[in-house]
Amino acid sequence: MAASTNSFLVGNQTQIPSLKPKPISQSFLHLTKPTTTTTRTKPVSIRCASTATVGSDPRVTNFAAGPAALPENVLLRAQSELYNWRGSGMSVMEMSHRGKEFLSIIQKAESDLRQLLQIPSEYSVLFLQGGATTQFAALPLNLCKPDDPVDYVVTGSWGDKAFKEAQKYCDPKVVWSGKAEKYTKVPSFDGFEQNPDAKYLHICANETIHGVEFKDYPVPKNPNGFLIADMSSNFCSKPVDVSKFGVIYAGAQKNVGPSGVTIVIIRKDLIGNARDVTPVMLDYKIHDENSSLYNTPPCFGIYMCGLVFDDLLAQGGLEEVEKKNQRKAKILYDAIDESRGFFRCPVEKSVRSLMNVPFTLEKPELEAEFIKEAAKEKMVQLKGHRSVGGMRASIYNAMPLAGVEKLVAFMKEFQARHA
Amino acid sequence: MAASTNSFLVGNQTQIPSLKPKPISQSFLHLTKPTTTTTRTKPVSIRCASTATVGSDPRVTNFAAGPAALPENVLLRAQSELYNWRGSGMSVMEMSHRGKEFLSIIQKAESDLRQLLQIPSEYSVLFLQGGATTQFAALPLNLCKPDDPVDYVVTGSWGDKAFKEAQKYCDPKVVWSGKAEKYTKVPSFDGFEQNPDAKYLHICANETIHGVEFKDYPVPKNPNGFLIADMSSNFCSKPVDVSKFGVIYAGAQKNVGPSGVTIVIIRKDLIGNARDVTPVMLDYKIHDENSSLYNTPPCFGIYMCGLVFDDLLAQGGLEEVEKKNQRKAKILYDAIDESRGFFRCPVEKSVRSLMNVPFTLEKPELEAEFIKEAAKEKMVQLKGHRSVGGMRASIYNAMPLAGVEKLVAFMKEFQARHA
Numbered sequence: 001m002a003a004s005t006n007s008f009l010v011g012n013q014t015q016i017p018s019l020k021p022k023p024i025s026q027s028f029l030h031l032t033k034p035t036t037t038t039t040r041t042k043p044v045s046i047r048c049a050s051t052a053t054v055g056s057d058p059r060v061t062n063f064a065a066g067p068a069a070l071p072e073n074v075l076l077r078a079q080s081e082l083y084n085w086r087g088s089g090m091s092v093m094e095m096s097h098r099g100k101e102f103l104s105i106i107q108k109a110e111s112d113l114r115q116l117l118q119i120p121s122e123y124s125v126l127f128l129q130g131g132a133t134t135q136f137a138a139l140p141l142n143l144c145k146p147d148d149p150v151d152y153v154v155t156g157s158w159g160d161k162a163f164k165e166a167q168k169y170c171d172p173k174v175v176w177s178g179k180a181e182k183y184t185k186v187p188s189f190d191g192f193e194q195n196p197d198a199k200y201l202h203i204c205a206n207e208t209i210h211g212v213e214f215k216d217y218p219v220p221k222n223p224n225g226f227l228i229a230d231m232s233s234n235f236c237s238k239p240v241d242v243s244k245f246g247v248i249y250a251g252a253q254k255n256v257g258p259s260g261v262t263i264v265i266i267r268k269d270l271i272g273n274a275r276d277v278t279p280v281m282l283d284y285k286i287h288d289e290n291s292s293l294y295n296t297p298p299c300f301g302i303y304m305c306g307l308v309f310d311d312l313l314a315q316g317g318l319e320e321v322e323k324k325n326q327r328k329a330k331i332l333y334d335a336i337d338e339s340r341g342f343f344r345c346p347v348e349k350s351v352r353s354l355m356n357v358p359f360t361l362e363k364p365e366l367e368a369e370f371i372k373e374a375a376k377e378k379m380v381q382l383k384g385h386r387s388v389g390g391m392r393a394s395i396y397n398a399m400p401l402a403g404v405e406k407l408v409a410f411m412k413e414f415q416a417r418h419a
Numbered sequence: 420m421a422a423s424t425n426s427f428l429v430g431n432q433t434q435i436p437s438l439k440p441k442p443i444s445q446s447f448l449h450l451t452k453p454t455t456t457t458t459r460t461k462p463v464s465i466r467c468a469s470t471a472t473v474g475s476d477p478r479v480t481n482f483a484a485g486p487a488a489l490p491e492n493v494l495l496r497a498q499s500e501l502y503n504w505r506g507s508g509m510s511v512m513e514m515s516h517r518g519k520e521f522l523s524i525i526q527k528a529e530s531d532l533r534q535l536l537q538i539p540s541e542y543s544v545l546f547l548q549g550g551a552t553t554q555f556a557a558l559p560l561n562l563c564k565p566d567d568p569v570d571y572v573v574t575g576s577w578g579d580k581a582f583k584e585a586q587k588y589c590d591p592k593v594v595w596s597g598k599a600e601k602y603t604k605v606p607s608f609d610g611f612e613q614n615p616d617a618k619y620l621h622i623c624a625n626e627t628i629h630g631v632e633f634k635d636y637p638v639p640k641n642p643n644g645f646l647i648a649d650m651s652s653n654f655c656s657k658p659v660d661v662s663k664f665g666v667i668y669a670g671a672q673k674n675v676g677p678s679g680v681t682i683v684i685i686r687k688d689l690i691g692n693a694r695d696v697t698p699v700m701l702d703y704k705i706h707d708e709n710s711s712l713y714n715t716p717p718c719f720g721i722y723m724c725g726l727v728f729d730d731l732l733a734q735g736g737l738e739e740v741e742k743k744n745q746r747k748a749k750i751l752y753d754a755i756d757e758s759r760g761f762f763r764c765p766v767e768k769s770v771r772s773l774m775n776v777p778f779t780l781e782k783p784e785l786e787a788e789f790i791k792e793a794a795k796e797k798m799v800q801l802k803g804h805r806s807v808g809g810m811r812a813s814i815y816n817a818m819p820l821a822g823v824e825k826l827v828a829f830m831k832e833f834q835a836r837h838a
Contacts, residue, residue: 060508064515067718072502075510079501083494089479089797091494093677093723096483096800129548129679130700133714137698168696253715258512260548260679260717277587277696279556281549295552296672298679298717299486304512378508381515 061403064381065208065356065394066233066254074307074398092303097296105299106292109306116309116318119242119265126264126284127292127302132158132232135249135262136165138282139228142274143247144170144199151175151198153218156183156207157387158230163202170199182388183210186351194221200246201227206234206353208254209385211345211392213353217244226270234355235263236312237397238322246270254355255396256312257305260298312397321397322354328395328404329354335408342415360390366418367391373414379407480822483800484627484775484813485652485673493726493817511722516715524718525711528725535731538661538684545683545703546711546721551577551651554668554681555584557701558647561693562666563589563618570594570617572637575602575626576806577649582621589618601807602629605770613640619665620646625653625772627673628804630764630811632772636663645686653774654682655731656816657741665689673774674815675731676724679717731816740816741773747814747823748773754827761834779809785837786810792833798826 062069085092088101095102110125119125128134139162144150148170152163154177166172176192178185194201201220206213213234220227226246235250242248247266253259266284274283286294315321333352336343336359345352345359361367367390374382384390395404481488504511507520514521529544538544547553558581563569567589571582573596585591595611597604613620620639625632632653639646645665654669661667666685672678685703693702705713734740752771755762755778764771764778780786786809793801803809814823 058503058508062509062513064513064518067513067516067715069513070510075502075512079498082498082501084477089477089799090481091489093486093494094481094483094488095486097486097678099483099800129550129717130553131548131714134549134698134700137700165699168698251715258719259516259715260720279553279587279698279701280584281553281556282698295550296486296670296678298548298720300677300719301679301717380508381518
């Protein structure tokens with residue numbers, strides 16, 4: 001992103017409130033709305049410079065694991081449309097989910113996602129609620145009977161949670177667990193024994209907490225079985241051959257939108273077998289038949305996902321996005337590996353996540369200082385998950401290269417001072 | 420709202436995108452971000468007039484049943500904070516749900532809601548996902564055993580859906596149904612037979628589709644039983660004595676926020692009895708123990724609800740809000756009743772909803788014309804629900820009196836032309 005200068009008008013799409021400075025706790029009832037007349041007849045020209053220098057940005061460099069940073073152009077677009085979406089006279093938050101405006105939004109979101117992931121026509125795309133955690137129950141309730149065996153490969157905390165929830169509804173077995181090695185590995189696919197009768201094989205494609213990512217995918221031993229992947233933390237971060245999976249599911253709040261939207265991509269022939277005790281909102285058939293509009297969906301969240309999908313396509317699609325993610329991850333892992341042990345990443349090199357980079361310090365007593373000093377430099381959310389400690393830099397699609405470069409520069413400078 | 424003039428600065432809180440006009444379908448990747456430097460050093464003064472004349476508003480008058488109109492000052496506040504929430508350097512959509520910024524948002528939202536509804540300390544407030552429809556299953560899964568009898572008073576489609584979902588999980592009985600009278604009544608409380616052993620008595624406090632609203636609440640016959648109310652479409656539209664209920668639940672998307680947030684107010688002693696087969700995301704105990712942060716909540720939606728709660732308090736609380744709603748409803752129902760039968764509302768006068776006003780025309784063949792002409796006047800979403808036909812004006816908290824006055828004026832003018 002080179003520095004550039006732009007001038008623009010305060011027009012219809014950008015309504016500005018009159019804000020009088022006051023404590024947050026106070027009411028803001030006195031806010032009044034501008035009329036179009038004014039903004040139409042008195043356009044105001046503002047010149048402003050755009051720059052990639054993160055330091056000059058009013059915003060922080062946000063390494064949060066999710067909810068996480070969103071693309072700035074997406075946020076600015078959402079801001080410009082929030083009060084009056086594209087001349088509709090309504091905010092997206094005010095639209096009937098059955099009106100033509102919102103239908104155009106959800107339909108474009110789905111078709112853009114289908115284009116991004118090259119989703120075959122025999123798969124349905126569902127926009128749901130409740131997070132991946134709700135899917136941990138929905139999967140067995142829809143896809144197997146109480147006594148059916150199913151296999152789980154557990155490479156981190158999320159895979160383990162998915163397994164534990166499945167225990168309520170079927171006969172799941174952990175066919176491989178990385179727990180003894182503190183979740184730093186992915187098994188070789190012939191390194192674990194699948195149940196030949198397992199209805200499905202479940203993996204978590206990227207473990208957000210431990211930074212372990214599948215680079216390829218195992219094939220179910222049962223010829224009638226299928227693979228299920230929780231892709232919450234690496235969804236749309238790279239191309240994926242959807243045809244290898246029976247179900248792909250993901251919470252939106254890492255790579256493609258705000259929290260409150262869960263995307264399920266499911267092979268159509270797997271839909272329609274929910275048990276009688278399945279809550280109607282967990283029945284894939286209900287959502288598929290109603291195009292995700294059985295009840296009121298999380299409309300604004302779906303709209304935000306749609307803006308992100310549009311942005312990912314504009315970047316050249318997931319091949320280009322993956323290249324950017326690989327470059328970002330490489331400079332960070334290189335900085336760790338070339339620190340002569342000052343920084344350490346416990347994850348086996350071949351399966352290190354492009355999205356979540358956990359690392360520790362040779363001198364653990366310096367970790368709090370590292371996080372504190374980084375925050376002073378406006379680099380936030382670098383603390384590791386409470387269950388593993390250390391540091392974690394989540395560098396999802398929306399993290400600019402400049403943000404990672406800033407972190408790496410800080411790491412080297414920190415090491416120079418404390419080595 | 421009198422016309423007033425305000426001048427204000429484009430400051431830190433209002434980031435403006437550079438928008439070049441182009442087809443929506445095209446990418447907007449070239450959008451660039453303003454730097455604070457510019458907005459700090461080059462404040463732009465804009466004069467604009469605020470007026471209550473709905474006609475001069477760039478926005479429509481939105482009678483949608485939900486998602487529905489939101490208060491304009493809330494939308495403008497959200498717009499001003501979307502790119503950089505109160506100097507945090509992040510959008511609310513980008514914040515870790517465990518960070519201090521979002522914790523301050525959800526905690527203020529809860530405390531403001533507790534103040535609005537005077538919620539006793541022995542009740543928990545949960546911010547969940549999945550809509551009221553998810554609660555239709557969560558209620559029996561958490562509150563009774565498979566063979567427990569429970570009673571449902573069915574005054575419309577939503578109460579009926581709640582009953583049907585409960586059939587999966589316990590032994591529900593419809594103790595009264597208004598179906599034969601097309602859901603136009605609420606029974607007198609001694610007009611139906613409760614099961615003395617019923618674990619709970621369920622009502623839908625306001626039927627969005629049929630416009631039938633409870634003005635008082637029945638008392639469970641079982642001394643150990645409790646009352647449950649779906650208040651989705653009249654939540655926070657008037658004061659409610661929470662202590663009369665075991666559980667109050669509501670989707671946010673009518674009166675208090677965008678879709679994607681479901682609020683559950685539940686007496687603490689009722690929490691902790693979920694069955695083993697309850698999906699973890701439907702277990703009230705899990706959400707209560709984790710202060711609605713067991714997994715990632717719908718953060719932006721909760722933030723929006725918080726802005727609405729703040730606004731309702733600023734209006735003087737629910738007593739004042741109810742007065743406004745009564746006035747709005749009165750002029751609309753009066754216009755119908757004084758039309759000498761040209762307009763008709765089928766609902767029994769004593770239980771007409773303050774929120775959803777269904778009406779028909781003496782000459783049904785004019786209804787399409789009525790809706791079409793109203794839309795030309797920028798009054799939208801007046802079509803009745805597909806299951807009942809006719810018209811419906813939803814006039815939730817955020818509908819200004821001026822909006823209802825505009826509709827009434829149009830109705831009289833329309834009648835004059837077609838009577």
